[in-house]
Amino acid sequence: MPTYFAPVKDQQFILHDVLKLSTSNIPGYSDLDQEVTGAILEESGKLACEVMAPLNMIGDTEGCHLENGVVRTPTGFKEAFEQFKAGGWAGIDMPEKYGGQYMPAVLASAVNEHFLASNQSFSMFHGLTHGAASAILTHGTEDQKDMYLPKMASCNWTGTMNLTEPQCGTDLGLMRTKAEPNKDGTFSITGQKIFISAGEHDMAENIIHLVLAKIPGGPDGIKGVSLFIVPKFMVKADGALGDRNSLSCGAIEHKMGIHGNPTCVMNYDGATGFLLGKAHKGMRAMFTMMNEARLGVGMQGLGQASIAYQNAAIYAKDRLQGRDVTGTKNPDGPADPLIVHPDIRRSLMDQKSFVEGARALVLWGSTWIDQAHRENDADADGIISLITPVIKGFLTDQGYAMTIQAQQIYGGHGYIEEWGMSQFTRDARIAMIYEGANGVQALDLVGRKLGHNAGQHAMAFFDLVKTFCKENADIEGMDAFVTPLKKASKDLQAAAMYFMQSGMKNPNDALAGSNDFMHMFGHVCLGLMWAKMAKAALFALDNKATDTEFYLTKLTTGRYYMARQLPATGLHLQRITSGSDTVMGLEASAF
C-alpha cells in the first residue's frame, strides 16, 4: 500500500524563503511566521498521513453504494470526516463570524494540498462544501448567510454544485431545469442534474445543493439562468431541520476513479429552492464557486502527482534491478536499485521538478487571491483570473502525465491495483475533465482572459516576469534561470501577439492554438517559480550555515526544469504559428 508524507519542509521554504509571508503587507500575513505555519502544517499533515491516506485505497475498492435512496460511503470515511471537522479544518479561511478562523488563502491552500494528495475522493466532500459556502458568502442575503454558513463552515452540512444535465455540459445555455416562482417567494425546482459529486451521502446531517435553473419567462440561453439554494432537509427559522425536500438521488455513476466519492444523478421534483443572488444572474454567482473550484482542481493535479512521485521514489530506491552502467552501486546485493538508471532518474526529475514548481505556483497564486480579496485589489484579481485556467488546465494535464510516469516506474506492479499506483492515475484523470474540461480552460484563457481589459492583465503578467528577470539577472548563479525564463516568456508573448494579429482575421487561428498556449503559459509560470525558488536558495546558501543540501537540491532540480521542461515553449509556439489551416482543413465527414 502506498504511503504519504506531508511536504511541510518544502512548503515552509516556499511560504517563507520565497514568498516571505510574515513581512508581506497583505492583511493577515504578518501573523503567519515560520512557527505558526509550521505547527498548522504539521497538524494537517498528520491528519492526512494517518487518517486520510490509509482510507484512500479502501475508498477505491469499496466505492459508494446507493440503497433505497441512501448513499453509503466507504468504511471509515464518516469517522475520518468527524476528525476533520473536529480539527476545525473546514472553516480555516471562513470568516470568524460564521465559526471560521479567517486564515489567508495561501495557508488554506498549503493545508489542502495535504488533504487532496492523501485522499482526493474524501477531500471532495469538504472541497465542494467550501465552494458552495463561498458562493453563499459572496452572493447570499444576511439571512441566508446566517442560516447556512455556520453549519457549512463546520461541515456539519455539506454542499454541492449542480450544473450539468444530460444534454448540457459546457454549454449551460441548453439547460432545462425549471424554477417556478411560488407565492411565498420561494421557487419550485424541477429537473434532472447529473455528475453531482457528493450529491447524496451519509456523512452530514444536511446537504445544501446549489442548483442552476431557469425561471420561466426569463431571457433565452445562458442569460436566463439563476442559482438556487436547495437544501436536502428544509431548515426552520431556529436552524433546526424540517421536512425532507422533494429531491432524490436517482443513481450513482460507475466511474474510472474517485470511487470514494458518489457521483450522483439528482432528481428535483418540485423541490423548494431559494434564489441566491439575482434572478437570471446565476452564472455570476456560480462563477465564484467555479473559480475557487478550478484552483482546487488544479491542486488535485499537484496532489496526485505529489503522492505518486513520493511512492515512485521509494520504489526506485528499493527495487533492485540491473546494474549502473558506470559502475556497480550495490556490490553486496544481487542488483542495483532502479534509481541508478538514467531514464528512471529522468522520470523522477520530471516528476520532482513539476511537483515542487506546481506547489510554488499554487501558493504564489493564492497570495494573489489574498491580495485581491483582502485589499480589494482589482489588479491582483486580474492576475489570478488570468492564471486560474492555467493552474487548472496545466497542473491537471501535467499532474496526470506525472502520475503516469510514477506508475511506469513500478513496471508491471504499477498496473496491479494492490500497489495503488493505478488509483492515483485513475483519480487524477478526472481533474482534466471536471470544473470545465481543459479544452474549455484553454478557450477561457485565450478567448476571454488574455484580451480582458485590452490585455491589461496579460501585460501585467509579462511585465512581472520581465521585471523579475531584469532585477535578478546579475545575481551569481541566476543566469541558468533568468536566460531560459526570458526566452520562454518571449515565446509566450510572441504567441499572444500572433493571436492578436491572426485571430483578428480568423478567430480559428487563435483557438487552434489555445491548448498549446495554455501549456506554454503553464511552463512560463513554473519557470518563474523555479527562478524565484533559485533566488531564495542562492540567498539562503549565502546567508545560512545549515541545511545546504536542501538548497543545493533545489538548485539542481530547478536547473533540470529550465533545461528539460521549459524549452517546450518553443515547440508550442511553432505549433501555434502554424495556424489553423491544417487544423480546420477537413470537412467533418472526413473524420
Added chain:
Amino acid sequence: MPTYFAPVKDQQFILHDVLKLSTSNIPGYSDLDQEVTGAILEESGKLACEVMAPLNMIGDTEGCHLENGVVRTPTGFKEAFEQFKAGGWAGIDMPEKYGGQYMPAVLASAVNEHFLASNQSFSMFHGLTHGAASAILTHGTEDQKDMYLPKMASCNWTGTMNLTEPQCGTDLGLMRTKAEPNKDGTFSITGQKIFISAGEHDMAENIIHLVLAKIPGGPDGIKGVSLFIVPKFMVKADGALGDRNSLSCGAIEHKMGIHGNPTCVMNYDGATGFLLGKAHKGMRAMFTMMNEARLGVGMQGLGQASIAYQNAAIYAKDRLQGRDVTGTKNPDGPADPLIVHPDIRRSLMDQKSFVEGARALVLWGSTWIDQAHRENDADADGIISLITPVIKGFLTDQGYAMTIQAQQIYGGHGYIEEWGMSQFTRDARIAMIYEGANGVQALDLVGRKLGHNAGQHAMAFFDLVKTFCKENADIEGMDAFVTPLKKASKDLQAAAMYFMQSGMKNPNDALAGSNDFMHMFGHVCLGLMWAKMAKAALFALDNKATDTEFYLTKLTTGRYYMARQLPATGLHLQRITSGSDTVMGLEASAF
C-alpha cells in the same frame, strides 16, 4: 457502447498505393493483389466488428475468475475463440506444413490490427500463442515442431511466455526458477512465475507454457538461463493428451485493465519440461518471441488509439454544445456539434494523424520482417531490429496519449465506464509496460541497437530517409513533407552524434536522453510514413479520377502531422544535448 469499423480502405491504400505489395519482389507478395487483401481484410474486419468488439466491454466488466484452480473467462469469449479458430486466423502466417497459410507478415499485421483494436484482452490469447509457436518454430527440434505446432497454429492449444518472477522483471539474471535434469532427458521445473497472461483458462484443450529457468550448475546470471516447453497436459507420442503436469495457477491479478485476459501467478512444482533450443541459451530463444511480441504490443498502441479515435469522432459530430465562433453551423439545432470547435479539431487531428501514420509504420515495418525472413536478408533484419523498440515504445506511449485525448472529447461521459472510453485508456496503459517497459525499449534502442555493427543499421535508416527526400523533393506538393522530414531527420542524426561523442566519455549522457531519442525516432518514422503517403496520394490525384476526397484528406492530415507533431524532434534534441548533469545531479537520498 462504443463501436468499431475496420479501416480496410486505409489499409488498402497503404498496402497498394504506398507499399505496392503486388509488384514487390518479396516472395509471397505477388499473390497479394487488391482483391485478395481486400477480401481477407473484409473478413477479419467482420469478425472484429461483429464478434470481438461487442465482447470487449463484457470482458472488462465481468473479468476472469479463478475457482478451484480453473480460470473462467468472460461470457462469450470461448464461443468467439471457436469462430476465430474456424476462420483459420490463428495460423495465417504459419507454415503450411503445420496447417497454416504462410501469408506474409504484412498481411498478418493488417489483420491483427482489427483484432487488437476491437478487443485487446481477447487478442492476447492468440497473440501469445503465436509468439510461443514462433519460438518453437525457430528453436525447436523436428519432433517438438511436429508435436506442438499443428495444435498451436490452429489455437486448439494456446501458449504463454513465463519470464517474470516476483524479484525479477527486466533483470532476468535474478531468476530463481530451477530446472533439474531428469534421467530421461526432461527437466523438473520448480518456481513461481508472475504476470503470466492467459496462464490458465477454459478456452483451449491444452496450454503450452514456455518457461525460463536455470539449470543448476550453469553460468551465473542471465547467461545461465534456459527455455523450456512445459505443457499443462503432457502430450503422448500419438498427440493425445496425457496426465496433468505439476503446475497450477495460484492466483489472478486485479489489474487496471485488460480484465478479459487472466494475468496469472503460475506455480511450477517439479513440472516436467522439455528444453527448447540449447541449454543456457534461453534468452536467445525467448527473444524470438519477445521481438514478435514487441511489434504486437506496438500495434496495441495503434489499435486502442484507433478505436478510441473512431468513437471520439462520432461523438464530436453528434454531441451538440456551444456555437462555432466563425458562424453557426447548425442553425436549426439548439447548438453546434463539438467538432466545430478548433480545440476539438486539434485533438481529432492529433489522433487521426497518429493513427494513420502508425498504421503505415506497422505495415512498412512488416515488409522489412518479410524481407528479412523470406529472403534471409541481414540488412532488412538490421532495420527491423533497430525500429522494433521504436514501434513498441513510441506507438504505445503515443497510442496511450491519443486514447486519453479521445476520452477527453467525451467530457464527463469519458470518465463513466458505460461509455467505454475509460476502458480503452485502461487497456492501452499496459502496452507501455509489458514486453519490456518503454524505458527498457529506449535503453535497447540507444544502448544496443543504435551502435550495433558500428552503427550500420542506423546509418542505413538515415540513408533511406535521405534518399527518399532527395528523390522526391522536386515533386509538386512534396515540399511541405520533404522539408520538415529533412529537418527532423537531421535532429535525429544530431542526437545520435551527440550520443557517440558524449556517451563515450559518460554513458549517462546518452542514457539520460534515451526516452527523448526513442520519441524523436518515432516522429521521424511517422514523418517518413506521411511523406510516403503524401507521395502516393499526389500520384493518385494525378492519375485517378475517383475518390479524390480520400487523397486530399490524406494530404491535409499529413500536413497537419508535419506542421504540428514532427517539430517535436527539435525539443527532444534540445533536451538530449542538455546532457546528464541535471538528470544525475542529485544523490538518491534527495528524492
